[in-house]
Amino acid sequence: MSNVASDFITEPNDERRQQIAKQLGEFIDPDKVRIDEESLLGHGCDWTKLYKVNPLAIVFPKTVEQVQQLVKFARAEKIALVPSGGRTGLSGGAVASQGEIVVSFDYMNQMSDFNPVDRTVVCQPGVITQQLQDFAEEQCLYYPVDFASAGSSQIAGNIATNAGGIKVIKYGMTRDWVAGMKVVTGTGELIDLNKNLLKNNTGYDLRHLFAGSEGTLGLIVEATMRLTQPPKDLSVLVLGVPEMAAIMEILRAFQNRMPLTAFEFFSESGCKLTTAHGLQRPFETETPFYVLIEYENQSEQDAETAMEVFEYCMEQGWVVDGVISQSESQAENLWALRENLGECCAPFTPYKNDISVTTSQVPGFLEDIDAVVSQAYPDFTLVWWGHIGDGNLHLNILKPEGMEKEEFFSKCQAVNKQVFEIVERYQGSISAEHGVGLVKRDYIQYTRSDADVALMQGIKKVFDPDNIMNPGKIFQS
């Protein structure tokens, strides 16, 4: 799989690396230029382990000026750049396979200029998500974008992949929390996007173009993030659901009565995994699907309303059993049933798919995909979970014991075409929140038309005329 234009250096050797390191050391602190094998392998990829890792060098700039100099250098030398954050991506967006220079923001990780009226804080690109969440808490505020890798993912990476997670139903995606950002384009120019304004209708909002651009338009060198009021006392319900179609009725019944902060689901196969890892079942009844609902207790009335809706759902037969948290620790335990799924799947080398449709279509969509994969590989275990209130499903296919990883992955990939044809038929997305990177690149036409991709390619040329910014990610470039 070629992911860099053919005139790039594709096979760096030691001599070439030494030479480049010397040149880079002229404008980046020499101890922040690394060409040792550990650094190259460690910083040259993300959580996907599917691609050859072969960067030319890893650099750790400390200032915006150094980033600009680096881009100008890379442009002059026709060397591609791969931005690197917390490297927690699942789509190969931060993989350097073809002699690229990896730009790590590990040493640009400070926060500054907190403004309590605007509720904004300026972040360098390498600020860790959790660091921002903790800072917000210290200010009695809240940064609401949250997901499993919050402890290591970095803020610029979150923006570049428009990270979602478990609170999207109430708080939206990362793009919704960026007041402004500074970016260095493929020409080395520094552009200030939106100046942190709440309202600014002066032409195209390029902030939104960078959110989800996966480093293909330029490097995010600063982001001013918005914070909000923390949620009040949260309650968690887990409900046992006999049929997928009922989940949509439950969603509608709750949303019509009260705002929700989360609406998640997981399959019984998932429940089996987490309970095998020491968690308690939410209740004795075993059901094919479970829904996890979180809401804010803004008044005493809310608990009553939730109980009324729960009882209504029981009467309708949509729910056959349920439990509601009575304390913060119980809420945490219930959340663990959903949140520990990724970790519990990991030993089974899961093949992951992150797909979405409009919420109302989820039941038929899930059924169709489940049928296709189960028919092709009746021995594979399918674990479903996801942010079902957003129409976002995570399908995890577990590797049967004894099967070679290569054989397993190639079998999963063989069924991809059928899965994505169903996605296309439902007008869905082949990547709801993980991004495209390399993993989904050759399937993008199932969600975006050729004309649509051509527009993206044209836009990339405007920002990156020499095709040095993470080339080959999202689409061929």
Add this chain to the structure above:
Amino acid sequence: MSNVASDFITEPNDERRQQIAKQLGEFIDPDKVRIDEESLLGHGCDWTKLYKVNPLAIVFPKTVEQVQQLVKFARAEKIALVPSGGRTGLSGGAVASQGEIVVSFDYMNQMSDFNPVDRTVVCQPGVITQQLQDFAEEQCLYYPVDFASAGSSQIAGNIATNAGGIKVIKYGMTRDWVAGMKVVTGTGELIDLNKNLLKNNTGYDLRHLFAGSEGTLGLIVEATMRLTQPPKDLSVLVLGVPEMAAIMEILRAFQNRMPLTAFEFFSESGCKLTTAHGLQRPFETETPFYVLIEYENQSEQDAETAMEVFEYCMEQGWVVDGVISQSESQAENLWALRENLGECCAPFTPYKNDISVTTSQVPGFLEDIDAVVSQAYPDFTLVWWGHIGDGNLHLNILKPEGMEKEEFFSKCQAVNKQVFEIVERYQGSISAEHGVGLVKRDYIQYTRSDADVALMQGIKKVFDPDNIMNPGKIFQS
């Protein structure tokens, strides 16, 4: 002021108009092609009355296919197109001065495919904002973007200008309510943007590029809009504020305790105007500024909290008098003090400015601009109001009785440079919500850098290689 590329037909005569009408009639219903003076003058401009109105023809397509044919025809004939919605714009974005064909969406105004689970409804471009609001209400839902011209503005125009209004502090701008849209680009291609998905990280989100693009990238031919739960029982407070700086303290005090659905302000000069038009003063005390706060009574506790914060603000001296609505009709009367301002100013031929800064900077910013304008023209009355919770101020300069309109406008324009220099110094926006169009085009550099504008021009070329889509709006093209 030239706003169309020089090779366009700039002086259409009757013969030319007849000929074009005949050609257009080949693919658009002949009675939907108009070249009579009333249609040309009526549909060739927006609420700005500053520009010569001189379109070649007005067309009213009825289908997406007709729109595509029209764009291909315009491209072949090198004729520019100006999209026309409710024509309520204040920046000249829908003005046809140079022999353009105006594309009116008055006959594409149907809603369909309401989905109660997704809470979405598909709108043709010409659906009136109020029509969508009313439809939502019938479904026990809510379309929250609201502003003075909701009774005539159209949904595609709202998207193209990313309309804001009085509820932005809670609900955001129009862009936040677009689930998906279909657009026809400058090549006549039809592109489906986002397919109404809540989560879709497959590359650049071109929806957000079209929101606020003022027709320069293409024509919006369909939009799927999201609806939400209606707010519960709303209460309105109006507070008398002796000093601008106190307004920010009041905002912070309230926001730290409870979510707000509106935080607006107006000056005593504004209060004088509306009360001269029959409204009652909110209370006897006269103060330089008034704040209008709206919040949702989600529980009985909210009224108590609001009273506590109000009393705290009184104790601090930030507020000297206040009133709280005790009924829906009282709430409406208090809102009228703010909402009737535009109408009450109209007889004074006001010169309008729509500017913003980050919210915390509003007091210094307002003071600096007020000082500059008052010093230059001590005889002019300045009426301030705005969405101050979003940092958005509307400055209305009233024409003194007896002064000619031309003289007045030229005097106001003379002081623009100084006003915009202050905007630039505060890193603010020369157009918070009205858009750029023609009115602000030659001032855009006060908010967007040359490199930033060059990127926008490059993007326009990708979507509209022949520069036929509303050329000359936002920036020179």
